Amino acid sequence: MEPLQNLLHSDTPILLDGAMGTMLMDAGLDHGDAPEAWNTLHPERVRKIHRQYIKAGSQIILTNSFGGTSYRLAMHNLNDRVFELNKAAAENARTEADAASRTVWIAGSMGPTGQMMEPLGEIRFEDVRDAYAEQASGLEAGGVDLFWIETMSDLHEVKAAVAGIRRVSQLPISATMSFDTHGHTMMGVSPTRAVEELEQLDLVSVGANCGTGSDELIQVISTMQETDPDLPLVAKANAGIPEVVDGSVVYNGTPDLMADYAREVYHRGAKLIGACCGSTPEHIQAMAEALKEMDK
Amino acid sequence: MNEEINIHEMENDEIIELMKEDLYDGYREEIMKEVQELLDRDLEPYDILTRGLVGGMDIVGDDFRDGILFVPEVLMSAKAMKGGMNILQPLLAASDAPQQGVVVIGTVKGDIHDIGKNLVAMMLEGAGFTVIDIGINLSVGKYLEAVEKHQPDILGLSALLTTTMPYMRTVIEALKEKKLRDDLIVLVGGAPLNEAFAMEIGADAYCRNAALAVDMAKKFMKIEDGA
Numbered sequence: 001m002e003p004l005q006n007l008l009h010s011d012t013p014i015l016l017d018g019a020m021g022t023m024l025m026d027a028g029l030d031h032g033d034a035p036e037a038w039n040t041l042h043p044e045r046v047r048k049i050h051r052q053y054i055k056a057g058s059q060i061i062l063t064n065s066f067g068g069t070s071y072r073l074a075m076h077n078l079n080d081r082v083f084e085l086n087k088a089a090a091e092n093a094r095t096e097a098d099a100a101s102r103t104v105w106i107a108g109s110m111g112p113t114g115q116m117m118e119p120l121g122e123i124r125f126e127d128v129r130d131a132y133a134e135q136a137s138g139l140e141a142g143g144v145d146l147f148w149i150e151t152m153s154d155l156h157e158v159k160a161a162v163a164g165i166r167r168v169s170q171l172p173i174s175a176t177m178s179f180d181t182h183g184h185t186m187m188g189v190s191p192t193r194a195v196e197e198l199e200q201l202d203l204v205s206v207g208a209n210c211g212t213g214s215d216e217l218i219q220v221i222s223t224m225q226e227t228d229p230d231l232p233l234v235a236k237a238n239a240g241i242p243e244v245v246d247g248s249v250v251y252n253g254t255p256d257l258m259a260d261y262a263r264e265v266y267h268r269g270a271k272l273i274g275a276c277c278g279s280t281p282e283h284i285q286a287m288a289e290a291l292k293e294m295d296k
Numbered sequence: 297m298n299e300e301i302n303i304h305e306m307e308n309d310e311i312i313e314l315m316k317e318d319l320y321d322g323y324r325e326e327i328m329k330e331v332q333e334l335l336d337r338d339l340e341p342y343d344i345l346t347r348g349l350v351g352g353m354d355i356v357g358d359d360f361r362d363g364i365l366f367v368p369e370v371l372m373s374a375k376a377m378k379g380g381m382n383i384l385q386p387l388l389a390a391s392d393a394p395q396q397g398v399v400v401i402g403t404v405k406g407d408i409h410d411i412g413k414n415l416v417a418m419m420l421e422g423a424g425f426t427v428i429d430i431g432i433n434l435s436v437g438k439y440l441e442a443v444e445k446h447q448p449d450i451l452g453l454s455a456l457l458t459t460t461m462p463y464m465r466t467v468i469e470a471l472k473e474k475k476l477r478d479d480l481i482v483l484v485g486g487a488p489l490n491e492a493f494a495m496e497i498g499a500d501a502y503c504r505n506a507a508l509a510v511d512m513a514k515k516f517m518k519i520e521d522g523a
Contacts, residue, residue: 021459031463032406075408075433114408114456120371121411153367180487181366181505186411188366242458242488244465244496249458249488277458277488 002103004145004172007059008204008232013266013291016236016274017053017061018284020109022251024049024064034076036068039088046089050096052281054104057288060272061097062109062148065089065139069131071113071123082131083138090142107148107174108139110161117156125160132164140169149175150236151210153185155197162201172204174272176234179220180211191223199231207234210276213241214253214261218268225269235270237261239278251278255286262287266294303333312348315380319352320359322372324379331380341384342393345424349380353422357507367411370506374418381421396424397517400442401452403432404463409456412486415506416452423510425450436470443476449520450513453499455486465497472498481516485509 007014024035027045038046046064053061068086070079078085090108097104110132115123136147147169149161158175165173177185177194184190189197191208198206208220214237221235240253253261262273273291275283303311311330318326327349334344356373359365365373399420403413410432417429430442443451451471455461464484471477477498484494485503494502500516503509 021457025459029459031466032404032460034406035459072408075406116371116411120368182363184363184366186367186487188368241490242461242493244462244493249462249493 014272015059017058018275018279036085046092054100056281056285060105062107063089063093066109066111068135082134086138087142090139090144094143105145107146108144110149111151128160129164132161133167136165137168146172152177153187174205176207176209178210191220192227195224195227205232205234209236218265221270222268232271234272235265236274236276238276255283258283259286259290262290315348316352322376324376327376328379331383341387361507377422397449398426399450400428400448402430402434403454405435407455407460408432413454416509419506419510439467450481453484458488468498
């Protein structure tokens, strides 16, 4: 398999995938249930989503393990299954990536613990680090190619996640934060500061995901690019703004709009481009076509 | 706080002003000393609450709303405020000081996020509300139980995930079924929400951030009083 690093330092954009949670809910996941449980409960449904994103053109797909730390799984009384569920998440992605006719890399998704660290909150750096180490060991056992820390708002938590991963693995790590509050993360981290601090860590790429709309995310990427023009940047915007239709949440961003976003964010310096909440394989396919044109 | 400042030599109004600064900077120890000093001078607990703590948290709230302060600073301010509140609360409870209203607040089922919810709870307390925080990952049953038990004026629902925000509708529907909805003001908040979503699920208002949640709570309480 082609080393990911070669691709990261070429000029061509790399297409990521779209939402997992949105797709799982379409496939019948109930509100409030643990998406990670489906890795063993309904592996065929999880794999189908991976398959659809690969077919749409995704070069890197994310495992169904966003809430796979013990902190998050504890809510569903699944905290004794961290290794198993993360391993299964990686295996589901691995199966589909291996079946693809081209190279598809697997990134192990790792979201925030959902709790606040000391001194503002109660949980200690060491405990958070160990929770991410546990998750990372499951993901690596299942065959991920890299780790994908995402939707973070606290730099300390990113550092704890990186430290945890490095306890158990030497695979590449990417990290993105969510800039949803006046152009900052909830914890007040600006895009400039995120780049300045994250580039000190052992990361192959950094960037922004989720947050508010795609326009705001494009602005964040611009600022990051100005801060360090050489850093491979990740952009994963939501597919518009959430609306409720017939009792379920849908995002108002059409595939055409997401194609425009992909073009624009690539212009502004993003290297790894995908979508977040509300996006589907249709959005990713439209983005794939848009980026293919750009590449010519 | 500057070491050279000696609050014993200050006028009451100067201490009130200092409290606002110390709240802004999140100095819990100083706030507690200042509250105690004013109590020792026989100021009414309610005056210390409204002029010092609530007045100070109003400034924090405004700057939070405007993107000048972020969650870490506001949490430190809220912790400082709590320090002062711990001293005042028993005195307020024993007095006939006016009540702003009672709020029950919690994060919906499937969601363990409590940062925003805690912030809203603390800032509502800072604004003089009585807040009952019922926690995270709450089923409909837990909400109904708390509403029946505490008879709140306001119910606050929080969700931070797109996968959990639809559960807010489930809670509101259950309140309607139990004929509890009309007696309540339902405020919703959380990063993925918006105004249209709040209206669609039948909430009274969407609170984009903790400062606006306090504004909304105050506004609705006034409407309820017929003011």
